[in-house]
Amino acid sequence: MKHITLGDLDVARIGLGAMGMSAAYTGAGTDDAESIRTIQRALDLGVTLVDTAEIYGPYVNEELVGRAIKGRRDEVVLATKFGMVSHAGQGPGHLDSSPANIRTAVEGSLQRLGTDRIDLYYQHRVDPATPIEDTVGALADLVSEGKIRHIGLSEAGVDNIRRAHAVHPITALQSEYSLWTRDPEPDVLPLLRELGIGFVAYSPLGRGFLTGQIKSTADFDDSDNRKTNPRFEGENFEQNLRAVAEVEAIASDVGATPAQVALAWLLAQGDDIAPIPGTKRVSRLEENVAADGVELTAEQLQKLTEVSPAVGEHHNEQQMKWIDR
Numbered sequence: 001m002k003h004i005t006l007g008d009l010d011v012a013r014i015g016l017g018a019m020g021m022s023a024a025y026t027g028a029g030t031d032d033a034e035s036i037r038t039i040q041r042a043l044d045l046g047v048t049l050v051d052t053a054e055i056y057g058p059y060v061n062e063e064l065v066g067r068a069i070k071g072r073r074d075e076v077v078l079a080t081k082f083g084m085v086s087h088a089g090q091g092p093g094h095l096d097s098s099p100a101n102i103r104t105a106v107e108g109s110l111q112r113l114g115t116d117r118i119d120l121y122y123q124h125r126v127d128p129a130t131p132i133e134d135t136v137g138a139l140a141d142l143v144s145e146g147k148i149r150h151i152g153l154s155e156a157g158v159d160n161i162r163r164a165h166a167v168h169p170i171t172a173l174q175s176e177y178s179l180w181t182r183d184p185e186p187d188v189l190p191l192l193r194e195l196g197i198g199f200v201a202y203s204p205l206g207r208g209f210l211t212g213q214i215k216s217t218a219d220f221d222d223s224d225n226r227k228t229n230p231r232f233e234g235e236n237f238e239q240n241l242r243a244v245a246e247v248e249a250i251a252s253d254v255g256a257t258p259a260q261v262a263l264a265w266l267l268a269q270g271d272d273i274a275p276i277p278g279t280k281r282v283s284r285l286e287e288n289v290a291a292d293g294v295e296l297t298a299e300q301l302q303k304l305t306e307v308s309p310a311v312g313e314h315h316n317e318q319q320m321k322w323i324d325r
């Protein structure tokens, strides 16, 4: 697979998101053996960037990733995130990027992942109660100590990206970016390019919607967070199916699957963009990784760029409050 650099970190340009193996979507946690096979197959196929977070589960997703990469640590660019679990008492679901919380979080992540170093350690969401300079200062200390190798941010806005990068080089921003989430294009991507920061695109398949495999939400478990995602609700969902039909039509022209063209379109946006599609199944992993070889013509790219915009915000109201703009 083609490699790119995020800041100065080399990665194979398609990564693997592990979240849905343990959290967020229907079926999470039901087949850990297949999830582990999926991570190992990814490494066999040349994937390097494997993405998890302390909050996924919480904790169990890091443990799962740790089990899967045992004995293969050096093949992995291991990425995890802190800041959505407050270890001072409030627990999971509370933002806390204070230096003390980071110290506790990193030790837990290292232990669960079964490693002595995290290659890319992201702040999961900007914490309004902690100046970003304090957060990045604490992370810079962890870099000096060798516990983490690179620093990332997730869903940070332009001001905080600039402020953070002034304290210590930021290697990557991880935010939602896909055919139907174009928010980073006007302001964030130009800033990242000015500063030499890479972009890791999460939910690059629109949480599965862009693959064309979701025609109804009736089978979603109550714990499936798409149940409260405005794009999957009522009339919005019906309208968004039309955008998916457009992607399906272009995919059929290309001779690839909708998931593959959604990923190939992202890859074509620049050699500083690494999508991390999530799947807990070997077959889909193989399909997604094969997007590395899908070539789109200028006309196909243009048609994909013009696919109807999504109707509805990309997170529910509560989660949107945590997106730093």
Ligand SMILES: NC(=O)c1ccc[n+]([C@@H]2O[C@H](COP(=O)([O-])OP(=O)(O)OC[C@H]3O[C@@H](n4cnc5c(N)ncnc54)[C@H](OP(=O)(O)O)[C@@H]3O)[C@@H](O)[C@H]2O)c1
Binding pocket: 016, 017, 018, 019, 020, 021, 025, 027, 051, 052, 124, 154, 155, 174, 175, 201, 202, 203, 204, 205, 206, 207, 208, 209, 211, 213, 259, 276, 277, 278, 279, 280, 281, 284, 285, 287, 288
């Ligand atoms: N930084 C953040 O705040 C943040 C937020 C969300 C996600 N993330 C990261 O980004 C990763 C990817 O995002 P995501 O999982 O939300 O969304 P995604 O990659 O857009 O889509 C994942 C969904 O699509 C399905 N899928 C994957 N490949 C498919 C294929 N080829 N055909 C049909 N369905 C397919 C998966 O189902 P199966 O698993 O059943 O195959 C899963 O339900 C996560 O795993 C996580 O590591 C980060």
